[in-house]
Amino acid sequence: MPDTPATTSVTDYEVLVVGAGFSGLYLLHRLRAEGHRVHVVEQAPEVGGTWYWNRYPGARCDVESVDYSYSWDNDLQQEWDWTEKYPAQGDILAYLKHVADRFDLRKDIDFDTTLTGAEWDESQGLWTATAADGRVYRARYLLMAVGCLSVPKDIDLPGFDNFEGRVLRTYDWPEGEHLTGQRVGVVGTGSTGAQVIPALAETVGDLTVVQRTPNFVIPTRNRPLHDGELEGIKADYPDRRVRNRTHAAGVFRNDNPKNAFEVDAEERRSTFQERWEGGGINFLGSFADLMFDQAANDAVAEFVHTKIDEIVDDPETAGSLKPKSYPLGAKRPVVATDYYETYNRDNVHLVDVKKRPLDTFTEKGFRLADGTEYELDTMVLATGFDAFTGPFTKMDIRGTEGRSLAETWNRDGAKTHLGLGTAGFPNMIIVASVGSPSVLANMVTAIEQHVEWISRLLDTMREEGYTTIEAQEPAQEAWVQTVEDVAAMTLWPNGDSGSWYRGANIDGKVQIFMPYAAGIVEYGNAIDKSAANNYEGFTLS
Numbered sequence: 001m002p003d004t005p006a007t008t009s010v011t012d013y014e015v016l017v018v019g020a021g022f023s024g025l026y027l028l029h030r031l032r033a034e035g036h037r038v039h040v041v042e043q044a045p046e047v048g049g050t051w052y053w054n055r056y057p058g059a060r061c062d063v064e065s066v067d068y069s070y071s072w073d074n075d076l077q078q079e080w081d082w083t084e085k086y087p088a089q090g091d092i093l094a095y096l097k098h099v100a101d102r103f104d105l106r107k108d109i110d111f112d113t114t115l116t117g118a119e120w121d122e123s124q125g126l127w128t129a130t131a132a133d134g135r136v137y138r139a140r141y142l143l144m145a146v147g148c149l150s151v152p153k154d155i156d157l158p159g160f161d162n163f164e165g166r167v168l169r170t171y172d173w174p175e176g177e178h179l180t181g182q183r184v185g186v187v188g189t190g191s192t193g194a195q196v197i198p199a200l201a202e203t204v205g206d207l208t209v210v211q212r213t214p215n216f217v218i219p220t221r222n223r224p225l226h227d228g229e230l231e232g233i234k235a236d237y238p239d240r241r242v243r244n245r246t247h248a249a250g251v252f253r254n255d256n257p258k259n260a261f262e263v264d265a266e267e268r269r270s271t272f273q274e275r276w277e278g279g280g281i282n283f284l285g286s287f288a289d290l291m292f293d294q295a296a297n298d299a300v301a302e303f304v305h306t307k308i309d310e311i312v313d314d315p316e317t318a319g320s321l322k323p324k325s326y327p328l329g330a331k332r333p334v335v336a337t338d339y340y341e342t343y344n345r346d347n348v349h350l351v352d353v354k355k356r357p358l359d360t361f362t363e364k365g366f367r368l369a370d371g372t373e374y375e376l377d378t379m380v381l382a383t384g385f386d387a388f389t390g391p392f393t394k395m396d397i398r399g400t401e402g403r404s405l406a407e408t409w410n411r412d413g414a415k416t417h418l419g420l421g422t423a424g425f426p427n428m429i430i431v432a433s434v435g436s437p438s439v440l441a442n443m444v445t446a447i448e449q450h451v452e453w454i455s456r457l458l459d460t461m462r463e464e465g466y467t468t469i470e471a472q473e474p475a476q477e478a479w480v481q482t483v484e485d486v487a488a489m490t491l492w493p494n495g496d497s498g499s500w501y502r503g504a505n506i507d508g509k510v511q512i513f514m515p516y517a518a519g520i521v522e523y524g525n526a527i528d529k530s531a532a533n534n535y536e537g538f539t540l541s
């Protein structure tokens with residue numbers, strides 16, 4: 001940990017929350033209301049977390065607005081007016097700012113505060129956390145509300161330092177930048193790339209897309225909410241929230257209970273077609289076995305391939321855009337607007353570096369192994385994240401006997417018990433990240449589930465006089481195995497998807513399936529059972 005300047009004061013809290021996104025704001029509101037002394041530190045100058053930083057053109061959530069919002073205050077949900085079916089980044093940020101103001105949260109948040117380390121003091125049962133500017137915070141509980149996709153992947157492009165043009169990364173895009181008229185390159189065709197590419201194609205002069213692995217891209221079909229639609233949803237909100245909480249995905253999906261080969265080819269095609277026209281993640285609910293049966297998955301993959309052929313004019317480009325080496329869903333399915341259509345524009349060019357390998361970046365752009373040179377003014381990197389573990393391992397977190405979390409996770413993989421705690425790091429509680437449904441569910445529902453569990457835990461500890469909670473190693477090993485076993489029942493681990501779900505997007509990262517794939521209902525049962533059995537799998541003392 002860095003030295004503490006002599007002038008820096010130490011501030012004591014009961015609970016220190018790291019991060020002021022959806023998780024941190026609800027933790028602050030709820031725990032404060034329950035009489036805990038809680039404080040939040042946030043590296044950005046504003047609330048919002050992921051939705052503060054990711055302000056690139058086209059950034060939008062693929063969960064519907066009315067569901068990607070807090071359910072814990074009826075007045076809040078009645079007074080807030082969403083305007084579109086799927087919320088743009090700016091709308092979500094405006095909502096979170098409103099929440100911060102409405103519930104007077106800002107007074108308990110230190111903005112522009114990046115924690116560099118946190119150390120567990122065993123004798124006192126306290127965490128001491130240090131910020132980059134030397135401020136020190138002491139707290140009994142350290143709640144890590146740091147998000148799953150908040151640390152970008154390091155740049156691993158050959159010769160990238162040679163490039164003398166401008167470099168922009170989607171995760172901290174300068175507000176209002178549209179690169180109008182420029183020659184722009186984009187690396188990355190995941191969820192971010194598939195949103196930023198069509199948006200930039202509208203404003204830049206020329207757009208060159210560098211694609212390594214194609215994704216299955218489902219049309220969003222975003223639209224304004226119709227007259228009266230929001231009022232109907234508001235009237236139904238109590239029931240709607242219950243439906244969301246009783247669906248594995250944390251958001252109600254009208255899933256087809258039939259398997260793909262229970263029906264004939266015509267019904268299969270018309271079902272896919274109907275869901276494709278409806279748009280969004282509901283497409284995955286076309287048949288019950290898409291993520292379990294390879295043949296069913298092949299059928300849906302083939303349907304998407306047909307769509308690509310129908311939409312994309314140039315057959316070679318269409319061929320490059322078709323994912324063939326992994327099941328649909330093994331990489332996070334991408335939902336975007338006009339993605340395939342964008343490749344019909346004269347100013348957009350796809351460079352498939354699996355077919356035509358990239359040699360190196362140059363001063364002016366990049367060169368392929370076949371000698372073709374590309375000259376660009378700006379390179380946009382949409383190359384993904386050091387998902388789940390990045391925000392933990394970039395801090396110097398020290399648990400019992402000085403053990404380092406970064407060393408432990410970099411060596412053994414990110415292991416947790418129930419996605420809430422990790423052995424050797426007492427009173428450090430993880431919110432909606434590794435080991436829990438998190439990104440495989442509606443994040444907001446998953447966050448609320450965690451915040452409620454944590455609030456119950458802290459109440460119990462206060463009432464019963466406990467001061468520390470720590471995950472037990474055997475329980476943790478068993479949970480890691482459960483998470484792997486559940487993933488292995490699906491097609492998620494199949495193919496060469498290189499998915500960040502298991503850390504495969506980063507060279508050398510220990511591969512372990514990180515989100516819990518059985519959904520929030522099963523998961524809720526597991527964490528509630530632990531709580532009911534005196535926090536089974538954890539040691540309270």
Ligand code: NA7
Nearest residue numbers: 156157188189190191192193212213332382383384385498
């Ligand atoms: P993703 O889904 O990890 O996508 C990153 C993209 O960047 C993907 O297409 C990668 O290709 C590509 N990439 C990364 N490194 C390279 C190199 N070195 N060369 C070529 N291409 C590269 O991140 P996103 O930000 O799009 O999405 C993250 C989540 O945010 C998303 O799932 C939603 O939950 C929201 P690859 O597939 O590795 O070949």
